[in-house]
Each structure stands twice: as structure tokens, then as C-alpha cells.
Amino acid sequence: MDSRDTFLSGRAAGVVSLFLVLTVLAALAAVVVGCGGSGAVEPAAIPPVGNQPGGAMATAPSLPTPAPTLLPPSSPTPAATAAAITDPALITQATQTAAAAPPTPEIAGAATAEPPLAAAPLPTPVGVYSWTLKVPILMYHYISQPPADADVYRVDLSVTPDNFRQQLAWLRDNGYTGIDYYDLSLAIVGHIELPEKPVLLTFDDGYLDNYTAAFPLLQEYGYKATFFVVTDFVDFEREGYMTWPMLEEMSRAGHRIESHSRTHPDLRDKDRDGLIWEMLGSQQTIAAHIGYTPRYFCYPGGDYNEVTIQMLRELEYWGAATTANDTWHGFNERFEWGRLRIRNDTTLQEFANVLDLEGTARGKPPQ
Numbered sequence: 001m002d003s004r005d006t007f008l009s010g011r012a013a014g015v016v017s018l019f020l021v022l023t024v025l026a027a028l029a030a031v032v033v034g035c036g037g038s039g040a041v042e043p044a045a046i047p048p049v050g051n052q053p054g055g056a057m058a059t060a061p062s063l064p065t066p067a068p069t070l071l072p073p074s075s076p077t078p079a080a081t082a083a084a085i086t087d088p089a090l091i092t093q094a095t096q097t098a099a100a101a102p103p104t105p106e107i108a109g110a111a112t113a114e115p116p117l118a119a120a121p122l123p124t125p126v127g128v129y130s131w132t133l134k135v136p137i138l139m140y141h142y143i144s145q146p147p148a149d150a151d152v153y154r155v156d157l158s159v160t161p162d163n164f165r166q167q168l169a170w171l172r173d174n175g176y177t178g179i180d181y182y183d184l185s186l187a188i189v190g191h192i193e194l195p196e197k198p199v200l201l202t203f204d205d206g207y208l209d210n211y212t213a214a215f216p217l218l219q220e221y222g223y224k225a226t227f228f229v230v231t232d233f234v235d236f237e238r239e240g241y242m243t244w245p246m247l248e249e250m251s252r253a254g255h256r257i258e259s260h261s262r263t264h265p266d267l268r269d270k271d272r273d274g275l276i277w278e279m280l281g282s283q284q285t286i287a288a289h290i291g292y293t294p295r296y297f298c299y300p301g302g303d304y305n306e307v308t309i310q311m312l313r314e315l316e317y318w319g320a321a322t323t324a325n326d327t328w329h330g331f332n333e334r335f336e337w338g339r340l341r342i343r344n345d346t347t348l349q350e351f352a353n354v355l356d357l358e359g360t361a362r363g364k365p366p367q
């Protein structure tokens, strides 16, 4: 042992002694504080933000506007909307149902695995990373013959019932199983397995023909679908749109009713209060009608930015649908999941080409 070792040993011994002294002092201090009755302070329970089990939705403590649906948006809105939402019975109902898990779809051909974790927030990925899954998400709007005077946009957004029936028949004949966004989320984080050939059907805007034409065909062919509705259009029973009794019936049949905002605005123009009004307001309204909090959002016009995404996170949405053309869906990109647009002039062969994705549902690590 040279002098350097001795020096280090001496230093080490000094450190140990000092540590012992400090330990004794700390113990004494603990006893003194404990006698005072104010010791052993537990960390204060931090109330969760948003829609937590136990009805925390009503408080939403960290949000500056605890009851955002009570506030009118910056743009003029019919007063009746606020009246509908301020109904205490509705709010209570929405709050009580916030933590309820979505019901099990009872459609033949639907995914049989019941999501084991359906309460908010979205469970974190199992393991080191989440999977990115390749799943075709189809985007529909109208299921009807467009009127004679329809413009090009209306025509493009319309798939005829005959074509839709052929597409469903093709899906069934080729072994596809209808899933929803809850299935997709839980599969991405590793909590459930998807069927071998999953397909996710979505309908935007809540048009009446979704109920009169698409719903019966979906039932006939055994596919569940997701309907993104604009809740003020439903509240005001706007002509040409589905009503709450229709949507409730579809929800009971196993389809999903999710949010497409309250008024279908360009969300990039909205300030924080406006975003809360559109996103939380529609979420609570749907929850009041279908019995659980919807966790998915569809951007009106496909337009969004970082601010809209951040608000969806705060409101504990689990994911969002864009109009981008994409079939890979990962956890980190869950507010920018793309879809495949099915058009009026999409032939069955084109439909088959789009769907016949080699390696559908095969997971891969995120980039």
C-alpha cells in the first residue's frame, strides 16, 4: 500500500464517519418531526387531467376552463347547443359513463378479442417498443347515388350502395375481419392480437345514408364500422344527417360512434378555448348518448397542427384519423393515422388492389 492508497483510505474512512453522523442526525430529525405530527408527508395525490375513471372528467383540474362545454366558442353559435349541454342530467350521465368500457361488439365477423384495457388513458406499450401495424383503414362519406345536380366533390365522396355491397362481399370472401380503433390501439401497444386480415371501415360526417344504406349492409355482411359524427349537426337534427336514436341503435349493434368535432371547423383557426369546446364538447355529448367516452377524433377537412394534437392528448383521446394516405399505424403517430379513400369511381379491382396488402397486420418496430 503506497501513500496514495493510504491517503484514499483515510479519505474513505472520513466519508464513512461523516455519513454515519448525518444518518444519526437524520434519524433524530425524523423522530422530532414525527412527534410534531406533521411528518411523514405523503406526496399529494395529483388529480388526473381529463376523463379518468371515477368521474374526474367533471373537474379536469389542470384545464383553465373546467366546464368548457358551457362556454360559447369565439364564433357565434346557436344558443340551443349550450342549452343541450348544460342540462345537468346530461352532464351527470356523461360523467358517470366516462369510465365505462366500450361494449363488446356482437357482430358476426367482428374481432372476438375483448379489449382488456379499455378505460382511459391509453395503456402504454408493452415491452421496449410498440408495434407499428399495417392495417387498411377505409374512408367513406356518403353511401348513396349522388343527386343529379351534385358537384364533383359530392360525387367523389359518394359510393353507391351497390358498390358498397360489392366491396363488403369482397372483404368477406377474402377473409377480412372488421376491427375498430380500440382494437388497433390495444394491438399496437401489445395488449391484444389482431385477426390475420383486419380492416377498419370509417364514415365521416354522419350522413343520413350511413344509417339507411350502410348500416343494414354492414349488419348483413358482419362488419363493424366507425362513424365520425359532427355532434351539433346531430343535436340540431340537421337535414340529411343521422339522429341520436339512429346512432344509439348503431352503437348498440357494435359500431363505434366517435368525434368529428361539434361544428366541423378548420381547427387550425381555433384558440385553446375553441379547441376544447369542439373536442371535449363533442366527446361529452357522444358519451352521454352511447354510454362511454369516445377516444377517437377525426380532423374536419383533414386539417390539424401541433396545437390540435396537443389538445387531443390533454383530453385523453387515444388517436386521430387524418385524410393522409397511409396504412402503417404506430403508437407515436397515433394522432396522425392515415386512411385509404374509397371514391365514387373506385372500381372493385382497384378496391381489391388497395386492400390486398401483403403482410397486413405484420408488426415492425417504429422507425
Ligand SMILES: [Zn+2]
Pocket (backbone or CB within 6 Å): 204, 205, 260, 264, 299, 300, 301
Ligand atoms: Zn368531415
